[in-house]
Amino acid sequence: MMRIHSNSKFQENRRGIAILWLILWGSFLMVFFCVVLEVATLWQAQVEINNAMDSAALAAVGDWGVSGIGSTEIPRNVGVAYTASNPILGVAYSPQTNYGTASGSNPNANASNTGNFVFGAIDTTTDPVTFNGNADVGCAAGDVTIRITDSSAGGGVGSVDPNSILLSFDAGTNLAIDSIKFILPDQVKGPAGAYAFFRTDIAPQVLITTPFDLNGVDTEPSSDPPPVWSSPNGNGDISFTFEDLYTATEAQSFRINFNGNSFTENDFLNFGVSTNQLGPSGYPSPYPGSVGDAWGYYGVTVEVDFRNTITNQTSTGHGVFVDVAANNVSEATLSGGAGGGFPAVLAQVTVPVQGYCSSLFGVTFFNVSASSVAYYDCNTNRTATVNVSNFTFP
Numbered sequence: 199m200m201r202i203h204s205n206s207k208f209q210e211n212r213r214g215i216a217i218l219w220l221i222l223w224g225s226f227l228m229v230f231f232c233v234v235l236e237v238a239t240l241w242q243a244q245v246e247i248n249n250a251m252d253s254a255a256l257a258a259v260g261d262w263g264v265s266g267i268g269s270t271e272i273p274r275n276v277g278v279a280y281t282a283s284n285p286i287l288g289v290a291y292s293p294q295t296n297y298g299t300a301s302g303s304n305p306n307a308n309a310s311n312t313g314n315f316v317f318g319a320i321d322t323t324t325d326p327v328t329f330n331g332n333a334d335v336g337c338a339a340g341d342v343t344i345r346i347t348d349s350s351a352g353g354g355v356g357s358v359d360p361n362s363i364l365l366s367f368d369a370g371t372n373l374a375i376d377s378i379k380f381i382l383p384d385q386v387k388g389p390a391g392a393y394a395f396f397r398t399d400i401a402p403q404v405l406i407t408t409p410f411d412l413n414g415v416d417t418e419p420s421s422d423p424p425p426v427w428s429s430p431n432g433n434g435d436i437s438f439t440f441e442d443l444y445t446a447t448e449a450q451s452f453r454i455n456f457n458g459n460s461f462t463e464n465d466f467l468n469f470g471v472s473t474n475q476l477g478p479s480g481y482p483s484p485y486p487g488s489v490g491d492a493w494g495y496y497g498v499t500v501e502v503d504f505r506n507t508i509t510n511q512t513s514t515g516h517g518v519f520v521d522v523a524a525n526n527v528s529e530a531t532l533s534g535g536a537g538g539g540f541p542a543v544l545a546q547v548t549v550p551v552q553g554y555c556s557s558l559f560g561v562t563f564f565n566v567s568a569s570s571v572a573y574y575d576c577n578t579n580r581t582a583t584v585n586v587s588n589f590t591f592p
Contacts, residue, residue: 248568254277255571270306274295306331316546319539319573329589342375344378345529349526358402360404365467372506373507381500383498397447402438420437438455491525547569571583
């Protein structure tokens, strides 16, 4: 009988090769599976940390804004709370407040520029945007008081009293006044053919001091004698222009202009202008007996052009004169503008991420980082995130 001999050694080799391939492919598939899991975990963590930073920045700057842009301590705690309420991979993360000591060079009390919450301001909301971590920012509007005290009846070609109108810039952080326009009531309010006007051929006068520097404002006229503050004024900071002309010598409005940042918070000055026919000759009775009362009785209006000295954004405040209890006196008060740009908060964090496979070995290989800048609009009381091009921490 013929026997069939099998090659058992060859069979064993084939089994060994199969086991080797199984080990190699199994390892490859396991590594590939771990890489996919780690990438998916990192992606999920990145999305969640981005959302957490957006939420924290918006909440912090919103609380800072509605509280009047004061201390940053409580708004920082709000940002921490909102971060913790948005867990990353199911784990709540509590950042540090980065709250330090406020000073002249650090008005927002940032402990460092790299902390989790940096309070400051952005200069604009459109590209390119710059975030300033040490900006002294505020939402308080500029407050202006204008008071006229004039016992004359107006009219004629008499001299102008430079002490009749007091202009006071009472408050306005990081604000300057570029110009103020005074507008007499429309001529249709008087009888047919009658109207009030400012005399353009009689120069407005400023109550000047010697030397000309008055609390930072150069009151020197453009020419003298006689003293005239024409525009442009190459000698001083003040000039006058007449607008809305009726005739070559009669105007419905005039404007006082200030150069650069010359007229800012706590500045004041006195000046006068020739007001005519804002009374008996132009308007029916009852009428006041003086220009000082007439400005309030007939409602002379005023427009103040504010400018933010940091962002150069402009805004206009409007007011109307009202007659006050004192004789021959009317007054207008108004607010406008906002100082220091847009209040903003930079929220930034780096968090270690442990995926499924790395957790098997009890190690952490990766970190994810995110940052978000949100600002507060003082005019609309709304918050929004913004993409920042430049960061500065002077």
